[in-house]
Every structure is written in structure tokens, then in C-alpha cells.
Amino acid sequence: xxxxxxxxxxxxxxxxxxxxxxxxxxxxxxxxxxxxxxSFDSYAxxxxxxxxxxxxxxxxxxxxxxxxxxxxxxxxxxxxxxxRLPHLRPLMEFITLLPLIIPAxxxxxxxxxxxxxxxxxxxxxxxxxxxxxxxxxxxxxxxPYMYRAVDTGMRAIDIKTLTEAAQIMGADTLRIITSIIxxxxxxxxxxxxxLTFAIVIGEFTIASLLxxxxxxxxxxxxxxxxxxxxxxxxxxxxxxxxxxMGMIQLLARFAPRxxxxxx
Amino acid sequence: xxDQHFLHVESLTKHYGTNAVVKGVSFxxxxxxxxxxxxxxxxxxxxxxxxxxxxxxxxxGTIQVDGEDxxxxxxNQRRLGMVFQAYxxxxxxxxxxxxxxxxxxxxxGREERRARVEEMLKLIGLPDFEKRFPYxxxxxxxxxxxxxxxxxxxxxxxxxxxxxxxxxxxxxxSLREEIRAIQRELGITTxxxxxxxxxxxxxxxxxxxxxxxxxxxxxxxxxxxxxxxTRFAATFVGHLNTLPAASFGPxxxxxxxxxxxxxxxxxxxxxSGIVSDIGFMGSVLRLKVDVADVRLxxxxxxxxxxxxxxxxxxTLHLASRDVLALGA
Numbered sequence: 001x002x003x004x005x006x007x008x009x010x011x012x013x014x015x016x017x018x019x020x021x022x023x024x025x026x027x028x029x030x031x032x033x034x035x036x037x038x039s040f041d042s043y044a045x046x047x048x049x050x051x052x053x054x055x056x057x058x059x060x061x062x063x064x065x066x067x068x069x070x071x072x073x074x075x076x077x078x079x080x081x082x083x084r085l086p087h088l089r090p091l092m093e094f095i096t097l098l099p100l101i102i103p104a105x106x107x108x109x110x111x112x113x114x115x116x117x118x119x120x121x122x123x124x125x126x127x128x129x130x131x132x133x134x135x136x137x138x139x140x141x142x143x144p145y146m147y148r149a150v151d152t153g154m155r156a157i158d159i160k161t162l163t164e165a166a167q168i169m170g171a172d173t174l175r176i177i178t179s180i181i182x183x184x185x186x187x188x189x190x191x192x193x194x195l196t197f198a199i200v201i202g203e204f205t206i207a208s209l210l211x212x213x214x215x216x217x218x219x220x221x222x223x224x225x226x227x228x229x230x231x232x233x234x235x236x237x238x239x240x241x242x243x244x245m246g247m248i249q250l251l252a253r254f255a256p257r258x259x260x261x262x263x
Numbered sequence: 264x265x266d267q268h269f270l271h272v273e274s275l276t277k278h279y280g281t282n283a284v285v286k287g288v289s290f291x292x293x294x295x296x297x298x299x300x301x302x303x304x305x306x307x308x309x310x311x312x313x314x315x316x317x318x319x320x321x322x323x324g325t326i327q328v329d330g331e332d333x334x335x336x337x338x339n340q341r342r343l344g345m346v347f348q349a350y351x352x353x354x355x356x357x358x359x360x361x362x363x364x365x366x367x368x369x370x371x372g373r374e375e376r377r378a379r380v381e382e383m384l385k386l387i388g389l390p391d392f393e394k395r396f397p398y399x400x401x402x403x404x405x406x407x408x409x410x411x412x413x414x415x416x417x418x419x420x421x422x423x424x425x426x427x428x429x430x431x432x433x434x435x436x437s438l439r440e441e442i443r444a445i446q447r448e449l450g451i452t453t454x455x456x457x458x459x460x461x462x463x464x465x466x467x468x469x470x471x472x473x474x475x476x477x478x479x480x481x482x483x484x485x486x487x488x489x490x491x492x493t494r495f496a497a498t499f500v501g502h503l504n505t506l507p508a509a510s511f512g513p514x515x516x517x518x519x520x521x522x523x524x525x526x527x528x529x530x531x532x533x534x535s536g537i538v539s540d541i542g543f544m545g546s547v548l549r550l551k552v553d554v555a556d557v558r559l560x561x562x563x564x565x566x567x568x569x570x571x572x573x574x575x576x577x578t579l580h581l582a583s584r585d586v587l588a589l590g591a
Contacts, residue, residue: 158349164318165351165409167338169365169416183355262431263401 023238030231042228046236049229051218059207059215062131063200066138067193070146073139075189078150079181082159096147099140104205107137112209130210137206142196149195153188154181187251194244202237268327269294269452270315270420275324277310284310286476287324292469294329295450297443299463302473303499309424311473312456316422317341328419339368344413344451345422348429350405352397358384358408359393365416383411386445403434410442414451421446423455427462439466460500464488472496488518494589502562506586507555510534514589519549519562521585524571530580534559538575552577 033041046052081088099107111133115123123129139146159181166176182189207214219237223230270292277285285307292298300308313319315326317338325334333341344365352361362383363376371379384390387407397405406426413421423442427435443466446453457463463470464484472479472487472495479499480492491497497516504522506515523530536554543549548570550561561579571577 157354158351161347161349161351162353164316164338165345165347165353165412166364167318168316168341168343168345168422169412170339170342170368171364172339175368180353180355184353186355262429263403263434 023235026231026234030228030235033228042232043236046222046229046232052233055213055215055218056201058213059201059203060197062135062138062212062214063197065135066142066200067196069135070139070142070192070196071189074143074146074150074192075182075185076177078147078154079159079177082151082154083163092147096143100144104137104141104203105209107140108206108209111137111206124210130212134206134210134212134214137210138196138200138203141203141206142192142199145195145199146192149188149192150185153185156188157184190251191248194247198241198244201240266294267291269296269329270298270454271325271327272311272315273325273327275311275314275326276322277307277314277319278322284476285314285321288473288476288478289324290471290478290481292452292454294452296468297446297453297455297466299455299457299467299470300473301457301460301463301470301500302479304458305475306473307476308456308458308471308473312422312424312454315420315454316343316345342416342418343420343422344416344418345424346406346409346413346426348425350397350402350409350429352405352409352412354397356396357393358389358395358397358400361397361408362412362415364412369416379415383415386448387411387441401434402430403438406430406438407441410445414445414449419452421451421453423453425456425458427457428459435462442466464500470500472500474499491587492590497587497589502560503587504559504561505557506559507534507557509555511586516587516589517581517585518587519560521581522559522561523580524550524561524563524577526580527582529582529584532581532583534579534581536577536579538571538573538577541570541573543570550577552579554579 030042031038031040033039033045077092081092112124113119115121115129115133117125123133162180162184163176166180171180201215202219203214204216204220208217208220219230219233222233268291270290272291273289275285275288276283284305288307288311300311302308310319314321315333317333317336317340321334325332327333328341328343352358353364356364359380362380366376366379380393381390384393387410389404389407389411392400392404392408397408400408406429410426426442427439430438439462455463455467464487467484469481469483470487471481474495480487480496482490482492487496488501491500494514497503502519503516504519506517508515534554536552536559538550539553539558540551541548542551543565546565548563548565550563550571552559552561559579
């Protein structure tokens with residue numbers, strides 16, 4: 001190691017240790033369920049718990065719906081703002097940042113007050129209604145990420161000219177969005193989707209206060225009542241999230257190539 | 264509807280706020296004509312094209328194609344074809360699917376589409392490119408595909424928005440010849456927007472010379488070059504020498520290639536001057552000659568004889584009927 005690289009390396013090592021030591025410790029602890037030697041017993045225990053499977057499947061399903069709703073809301077909104085109302089972009093930026101500023105607990109209390117079973121729109125009066133509310137909450141939470149992903153994707157292509165080229169050939173707006181715009185920003189949309197999924201899988205506040213059997217409250221419940229399984233679950237959650245992030249990295253390689261050539 | 268009024272534009276006006284970009288422009292074009300809108304940037308030519316396409320709504324005036332008023336129709340209802348400066352091929356679709364896009368929108372079946380796409384690929388000379396993606400092709404190839412895509416659905420009008428401007432010089436010339444050949448073969452009425460006067464002169468049936476939102480002159484390339492109607496048309500299209508006012512009167516000018524170093528049967532006027540500069544451009548020799556208080560530019564064809572040298576006194580011959588009177 002060259003001496004002038006000593007300090008950068010030191011900082012890097014300290015930073016890495018800050019993240020890795022707790023992770024390694026958690027992993028090490030999760031292997032200690034059987035006294036005396038390492039085993040994956042806690043993982044086996046987690047995976048065989050029907051509540052784990054049920055809550056994970058529930059959260060995954062809610063996540064898929066949140067992704068679909070998010071795409072349906074965000075893609076046309078970004079498209080029309082970029083195309084027809086570009087002066088509204090700063091406002092869009094601000095609005096889509098709000099979910100990062102307003103805590104989820106404020107959001108969910110607002111939901112409960114507005115949509116409780118004695119209100120005009122009693123979403124919380126039924127399980128399905130509450131699920132819908134939960135999905136809406138997650139779309140909101142993921143909005144900052146979904147918006148930025150889609151916006152970046154649309155910046156990379158000339159949506160104005162592509163739109164005009166499709167229009168002059170007779171295409172209507174629905175066809176332009178579904179067969180031209182969406183496929184060209186698919187990579188960006190998918191990275192937004194994986195971020196949404198990663199957020200939904202671990203989310204606790206909204207699911208808990210709406211009293212839905214999601215993975216977040218399950219994690220909390222196990223954490224409060226068991227010894228080794230919480231560590232195993234933490235590691236599993238990390239792997240799921242990393243998997244989602246890894247997919248984004250992988251997909252970035254398939255982004256559309258459309259460099260203008262003059263030859 | 265008679266063919267002479269296939270594309271009928273009347274009192275077309277467009278302003279953004281108080282800024283008038285197109286100021287009451289009217290013209291009529293026949294079916295099958297190749298028309299260029301020529302002018303400097305900001306002259307309104309692109310705005311006119313975009314109003315014909317439907318991307319801009321005119322502030323006033325009408326546009327008719329084949330007798331149908333299309334002034335306020337949406338772009339997707341106009342049945343026109345357009346080629347853009349930036350190619351604008353759909354990056355997610357293959358060449359075949361790009362060309363077939365308009366046909367698919369129109370509801371044609373798979374087999375019909377395939378046949379038409381194949382025909383188009385043959386027409387543009389890229390028969391084996393159906394499965395390629397746009398990014399795998401050169402700019403010239405992409406623009407040919409864009410042309411095929413525009414004409415595949417048999418549009419009533421083909422609009423070309425500076426389609427050659429993004430290309431290298433060499434491709435630009437060969438592609439413009441190709442565009443013209445295809446246009447002739449199909450007999451499709453075409454409106455071509457360009458700021459390049461050489462481009463406009465070389466491929467148009469008629470040219471609309473525009474400046475500051477108005478038509479300066481509308482005519483054949485030959486007319487516009489040889490009989491410019493306005494000072495702007497004369498100076499924007501081709502090079503022009505202002506002749507010394509003392510011997511010709513004010514505002515008289517002549518094209519550089521109409522001044523000779525030797526007598527011609529039609530020449531009736533002579534000028535003496537001193538060669539101040541010589542530019543050899545291959546087929547053409549461009550001399551600068553100082554006559555009285557003005558410097559004239561003279562183009563002569565290259566000949567295998569010793570050219571005049573700097574400082575030589577020369578006698579220039581010109582025909583008074585070639586002298587242009589520059590009006591307003």
C-alpha cells in the first residue's frame with residue numbers, strides 16, 4: 001500500500017466496518033441456535049413457519065399491486081408533464097419528495113381518520129378496502145423513487161420527437177405510451193419497481209396500524225418473541241433487498257442505446 | 264378537386280403571444296410536386312411544416328390536402344408521413360417493426376404488413392435489414408428507414424423536416440438524390456424544409472423562399488436563382504456580386520459565374536480590374552477582382568491553362584441582361 005493511500009483506505013475500512021460488523025455479527029448469531037456449533041436451524045425454523053410464508057406472500061402480492069398502480073400513475077404523469085407542461089416539473093419534483101418528508105405514521109393516521117368505518121368512504125371497514133388503502137400508502141411511499149426512476153428514463157429518450165413520429169403515423173396517446181414510451185423506459189421503470197418492492201417488503205408502520213398481516217409486522221412480532229429467528233429474518237430481508245438492488249444494476253445494462261449517428 | 268390545388272394553404276398565420284412567426288402565408292401545390300421551404304432559421308418554415316403536420320395549430324388561415332380541410336385535425340387523423348431531423352426511429356423496435364408501425368396502427372394484417380415492409384426495404388436499398396435495431400445502423404441508414412417508415416402507410420403528403428441536417432456532407436448529397444428518386448418513383452407530394460439553398464435548388468420542383476414569416480419568392484429553382492424577386496431572395500440563394508454603382512447604377516448585382524475573363528457571344532460590357540485573390544476549388548476557379556471600389560467574385564471552370572496571378576490586370580466580360588436589379 002502506497003503511503004499516500006493510507007488515509008483513504010483507513011476511512012474506507014472504518015466505513016465498511018460500520019456497515020459490515022453488525023451484519024456479520026447478526027449472521028453469526030443467527031447460526032448459533034444449536035448450542036456449541038454453527039447450524040442453519042434458525043433459518044429452517046423461519047422457513048417452516050407458516051406465518052412467515054403467509055406474510056411474505058401477502059407483502060409480495062401487495063408489492064406487485066403497488067408497483068402496477070405506481071407505474072399506471074407515474075408514467076403518464078411524467079410523460080404529460082415532460083411533453084406538455086414542462087413548467088410544472090419543479091412542482092412535480094416537490095410533490096414527489098413529500099413522502100420522504102412526511103412520516104409514514106402521519107400518512108396512516110390521516111388515512112384512518114379519512115377512511116374509517118364510519119366515514120363516507122369506509123375503506124377500513126373491510127379487509128379488501130384496507131388492502132387497497134395499504135397499496136395506496138405504498139404507492140405514495142415509493143413515489144419519490146418511482147418518479148425519479150421514470151423521469152431519468154424519459155430524459156434519456158427524445159419523447160417529443162418519438163411522440164410526434166408515432167402521432168403522424170396515426171397512433172393515439174394510449175398506443176404511444178404503451179408501445180413506444182413504456183418499452184423505451186422499461187429498464188428505468190423496472191428499477192423503480194424493484195425499489196418499490198424492497199420498500200414494501202420491510203415496511204412496518206402502515207401495515208401495522210392498518211392491522212394487515214404483512215411481513216413487516218411479522219418481523220416485529222418474531223423479533224419481540226424469539227431469540228435466533230429475528231437474526232435469520234434480518235439476514236433474509238437483507239438478501240431480498242440486495243437481490244432487488246442487484247436486479248436494478250443488471251437491468252441498467254439493457255438500457256436503450258440511441259446515440260445519434262451522423263454517418 | 265383539381266390536382267393544382269392538392270396542397271392548398273391560405274393566409275396561414277401563427278403567433279406566439281405578440282410574436283408573429285408566420286404572417287399570412289398562402290400557396291398552392293400540385294399533386295406529385297417536390298416543394299422546398301427555404302429560409303434562414305427563424306423564418307417560419309419549420310412552423311409551417313409543423314402546422315401542416317398538426318403539431319401546431321394555426322392562429323389563422325386554412326390548410327387543405329386533396330380538398331379536405333385539415334387545419335384543426337389531430338396529427339393522427341391527417342394521414343401524412345413525416346421524416347425528422349433526428350431520425351426518431353423507435354429504439355425498442357426492429358427496422359421491420361418501425362416501418363410496419365403505421366400499417367399496424369392502420370389495422371393491416373400481419374401478412375400485408377410483411378409484404379409492404381419488404382417492399383419498402385427494397386425501395387430504400389436495405390433489403391436484409393428487417394431484423395436489425397436502429398442503434399446497429401449508420402445515420403444514413405437510419406434516415407432511409409425513417410423515410411420508408413413515413414411512406415409505408417401511403418400518406419397523402421410527405422413532410423421532410425431538415426432530414427439531412429444531422430448527416431455528414433457526403434451522405435447528405437447521396438441521400439438527397441435517393442430521396443428525390445424515391446419521391447419521383449412514388450409520385451408522392453413532398454414538402455421539404457431546409458436552410459441549405461444548394462439542397463433546395465438541387466432537388467425541388469418549386470421552392471418557397473421565406474424570410475421573417477413571409478414568402479419572399481415562390482418559383483422553380485431556375486427562376487429563383489436567375490430571376491430573384493426580392494433582394495433577400497437574390498442574396499440568400501447563391502452568391503452575388505454588387506456591381507460598382509458608378510457604371511451600373513445603384514443596387515445592381517450579378518452572379519459570380521456570369522462574369523467571364525474572355526469575351527462570349529452575349530457579352531456586351533467590360534470592366535477592368537486587378538486580381539487580388541485566387542481560390543482553386545478543383546472544378547471551379549474562384550477569383551477576387553478589384554474593380555473601382557468594389558471587389559467582385561468570379562467563378563470560372565477549371566481549364567488546363569495557366570490561371571491569372573495575383574496582381575494581374577484583367578478585363579472582365581459580362582452581359583447586361585445578366586445584371587440583376589435588386590429591389591426592396
